[in-house]
Amino acid sequence: MKHPRARSAAKAIARRIAHCAAPACAFAFLLAAFLSPAHAQAPEESAGRGVVLVLPFQDKSQQPNLEWMAEAFPVIINQRLESAGFLAITREERSYALDRLGLPAGLHPSRATAYRLAEEMDADFVVLGNYSTQNGNLILETSVLDVHHAHMPAPMRAQNQLANLLELGNVMAWRTIKQMDPAYSVSQASFLAAVPQVRLDAFENYVRGIMTTSAAERIHHLETATQLSPDFVPARYQLGRACVEAQQYEKAIVELQRVPADHPLAMQAAFYLAQAQFSTGKYAQAEQTFSFIASRLPLPEVLNNQGVATARQGKNGTPLFQQAVTADPKDEDFHFNLAVALWRSGDFRQATREIDAALALRPADADAKDLQSKIVALQRDHGDEQTEPLERLKRDFNESTIRQAAFALEQLELAKLGSQPADKRAAAEVADGDRYFAQGLLLEAEQSYQTALHTDSENLFAHSGLANAMLKTGDLIGARAEADASLKIAPSALAYVVLGNVQMDQNQLPAAASSASQALHLQPQDKAARLLQLMLQRRGVSVP
Numbered sequence: 001m002k003h004p005r006a007r008s009a010a011k012a013i014a015r016r017i018a019h020c021a022a023p024a025c026a027f028a029f030l031l032a033a034f035l036s037p038a039h040a041q042a043p044e045e046s047a048g049r050g051v052v053l054v055l056p057f058q059d060k061s062q063q064p065n066l067e068w069m070a071e072a073f074p075v076i077i078n079q080r081l082e083s084a085g086f087l088a089i090t091r092e093e094r095s096y097a098l099d100r101l102g103l104p105a106g107l108h109p110s111r112a113t114a115y116r117l118a119e120e121m122d123a124d125f126v127v128l129g130n131y132s133t134q135n136g137n138l139i140l141e142t143s144v145l146d147v148h149h150a151h152m153p154a155p156m157r158a159q160n161q162l163a164n165l166l167e168l169g170n171v172m173a174w175r176t177i178k179q180m181d182p183a184y185s186v187s188q189a190s191f192l193a194a195v196p197q198v199r200l201d202a203f204e205n206y207v208r209g210i211m212t213t214s215a216a217e218r219i220h221h222l223e224t225a226t227q228l229s230p231d232f233v234p235a236r237y238q239l240g241r242a243c244v245e246a247q248q249y250e251k252a253i254v255e256l257q258r259v260p261a262d263h264p265l266a267m268q269a270a271f272y273l274a275q276a277q278f279s280t281g282k283y284a285q286a287e288q289t290f291s292f293i294a295s296r297l298p299l300p301e302v303l304n305n306q307g308v309a310t311a312r313q314g315k316n317g318t319p320l321f322q323q324a325v326t327a328d329p330k331d332e333d334f335h336f337n338l339a340v341a342l343w344r345s346g347d348f349r350q351a352t353r354e355i356d357a358a359l360a361l362r363p364a365d366a367d368a369k370d371l372q373s374k375i376v377a378l379q380r381d382h383g384d385e386q387t388e389p390l391e392r393l394k395r396d397f398n399e400s401t402i403r404q405a406a407f408a409l410e411q412l413e414l415a416k417l418g419s420q421p422a423d424k425r426a427a428a429e430v431a432d433g434d435r436y437f438a439q440g441l442l443l444e445a446e447q448s449y450q451t452a453l454h455t456d457s458e459n460l461f462a463h464s465g466l467a468n469a470m471l472k473t474g475d476l477i478g479a480r481a482e483a484d485a486s487l488k489i490a491p492s493a494l495a496y497v498v499l500g501n502v503q504m505d506q507n508q509l510p511a512a513a514s515s516a517s518q519a520l521h522l523q524p525q526d527k528a529a530r531l532l533q534l535m536l537q538r539r540g541v542s543v544p
Contacts, residue, residue, distance in 0.1 A: 049086045049181050050124035053094060053117060054078055057140075058108040058130035069131055069165070070106065072207045073140065076169035077127060077176060079234070082264060083194070083443050084177050084184065089121055091210065097121050111145065111152065118147045125180050129155075129172075138162050142172050144179050153179065166203060170195050185450040186443060193473035194443035202228035206235040209242075218242045226255075237265045244272045252276040262439045267293055274305065278393060283312040300327035301394040304334055307341070308391045317341055317391065325354070332361035336368055337391040343375055344388070351375050426456035433465050437472075445469045460489045467498040476502050493523040500532045509541045516543045 054074040059067055071091070078088035095105055097120045103109075109117060114126045129142040139159040145152045156175050160168040174191045177184050202225045209221030222239035225232060240255035253276045259269035274289035290306035293299075300323075307320030321338035328334060339354035352375055358368045371389050420428070433448030449466035452459050467482035480502045486495035500515030513536055519529035520543070533543045 049084065051087045051089065051122060052078075052081050052125045052127060052180070053089045053121050053123040054081075054127040055094070055109065055114070055117075055129075056106050057128075060130050060132040061138075063133060066131075066133070068204060068207050068211065069138075071211055072165070072203070073129060073131065073169050073172070074127075075207055075210075076166065077173045080170060080173035080191075081177065083441075084181075084186070085447070086177075086180075089123060093121065114145050115147065115150075118145070123147060127176055133162070134159075136161065138165060138168060140168055140172050142176055144176055146180070163200065165200060166195070166198065167192065185454075186446050187475060187478060189475045190446055190470060190473040190478070191443060193475070194441075196232070198229045198232050202226075202232055202235065206232065206238070209235070210238055215242065215246050219246065219248075233259055233263050233265060237269050240269060240276075241272050244276050247279070249276040249279045253280070253282075261292075262441075267297060271302070274309070275393070275395060278305070278309055278312075283309050287313070298323070298327070300324040300331065300334065303327065304337060305393050307337060308393045311341065311391050316345065318345065321391075329357075330361065332358045332365065332368070333392045333394065335361065336365070336371070339368075339371060339375075340389050340391050343371065343378075348375050348378060422455050423459075426452040426459045426462060429455065430459065430461045430465060433462070433469070437465065437469055442469050442472050446473070458489055460486055460492060463489065464492050464494040464498070468494060471498050471501055476505060491518065491522060493519040493526045493529055496522070497526070497528045497532055500536075504532070504536065504539075509536065509539065512536060513541050513543045 054077050056070045057073045059070050081088040098105055098107060118126050124147055126145040132139045137159045141155045141157050143152055143155045158168060158171055170192055174188050205221045205225040209218050212218050219242050222235055222242060225235035226239055236255055237259050240252045243252035256269045256273035259265055270289050270293050274286045278286035287306055287309035290302055290309055293302045294306055303320050304324040307317030310317040318341040321341050324334040325338050335354045335358035339351045342351035355368055355372045429448045429452035433445045436445035436448060446469045449462045452462035463482050463486035467479045470479035479498050483495045483499040486492060496515045496519035500512045503512035503515060516529060516532045516536060536543055
């Protein structure tokens with residue numbers, strides 16, 4: 001039977017998408033399929049881990065300069081929850097829910113109120129915490145409320161120096177994940193090794209930037225964060241987004257283009273990038289960027305905007321507008337845009353049908369009424385063609401739609417994969433692991449390899465891939481164990497290379513030379529094997 005938390009996560013996504021300003025109705029059939037009995041036999045290990053609400057931490061430090069940490073720890077935990085396969089409720093979503101319930105943004109709720117919040121946000125878990133200081137150390141306490149089992153274990157406690165706040169937060173994130181999912185197989189060492197290197201002062205400015213309500217202060221803090229840690233992608237993304245909202249479009253383009261295409265924030269960054277490109281008249285670039293998003297997540301607002309960018313170049317956007325209307329027939333702007341495109345092409349009958357649908361949804365729309373009059377006039381051969389209406393771009397985008405739709409699709413893929421034979425499921429997970437590893441996402445790669453081995457413990461490539469990922473994160477004991485396990489199944493260059501690197505690190509140079517030789521014998525042109533050979537030669541050891 002499907003894991004109940006996976007079903008709960010999918011239902012939560014369906015409800016959230018239904019309440020978005022621009023509902024992603026195109027995904028209704030996907031979510032319905034995910035919840036249908038046809039997928040009821042998917043194995044438990046392929047299910048999603050659920051939806052998590054992390055509340056602001058309570059400041060017990062009595063130090064005014066540490067108030068920003070109330071949001072800092074939720075930021076850290078949310079980022080790591082996402083990498084572990086949970087859907088973390090964003091700060092914006094949390095604020096909206098608190099506002100609906102008439103509760104303060106910095107609420108530190110009782111257990112009963114936490115349940116009420118979880119019900120409002122369809123959360124499977126609620127994470128609460130507090131922090132204090134003692135003798136120069138930062139003390140962190142975290143509690144996890146398991147909503148479905150009405151259970152909250154004793155708080156977890158950890159401490160470290162103030163300067164090690166990021167490490168402390170990530171340790172607590174790992175412990176929180178393990179408490180919510182005891183089967184989570186990534187070691188703490190690997191989990192911590194996968195943390196991006198960010199300066200603490202950069203992270204503080206990032207948190208202060210997303211907390212402030214002042215546009216100028218937000219941009220200032222986020223600029224400072226990116227200057228202090230240029231590779232801090234979340235700060236780069238938030239800065240670009242803030243610049244779009246402040247109509248500083250050229251600056252937004254520069255910042256958002258620096259978000260890597262394989263980063264988890266790539267889709268959100270691309271949407272704001274396309275808006276900035278469109279607003280500066282770069283219609284061809286905007287069309288290309290919207291197309292990039294639509295190829296992965298064909299949300300109706302994305303298809304609509306791609307159509308608008310297409311039309312601005314004098315090309316036909318009708319097919320894209322039609323897709324948007326089909327995906328969400330209750331959006332008046334989609335009908336209006338399709339009517340404009342049809343009117344422009346001379347299809348007055350279909351244009352009339354669409355503009356009537358638009359006015360039925362929004363009777364007071366003056367532009368729609370004007371277009372309706374134009375269509376009637378042109379049909380009578382005395383229309384004024386000098387006042388051509390323009391299609392509308394969707395700017396009131398709710399970025400949670402993309403996150404939720406992506407998560408829903410991921411759950412669907414997991415459910416579909418669950419119906420496949422074990423060897424195919426393992427092969428698919430290994431392929432995901434290889435892709436993550438190539439992108440430098442070591443934590444995600446390790447999870448995929450672990451999942452593959454859970455499905456098929458004799459998968460050679462899962463063992464060798466996991467060994468390589470553990471080597472990169474510095475888990476030499478784990479890397480050696482997995483390399484040995486891989487070699488017991490069959491010889492492979494990758495396993496020998498990992499084993500050789502571990503042996504070299506442990507100063508077992510003759511053994512490392514033997515492993516390098518075995519790898520080169522299997523694959524003479526393997527770059528990693530040749531690099532291992534070169535490093536050994538530099539240490540005065542020849543590889544036979």
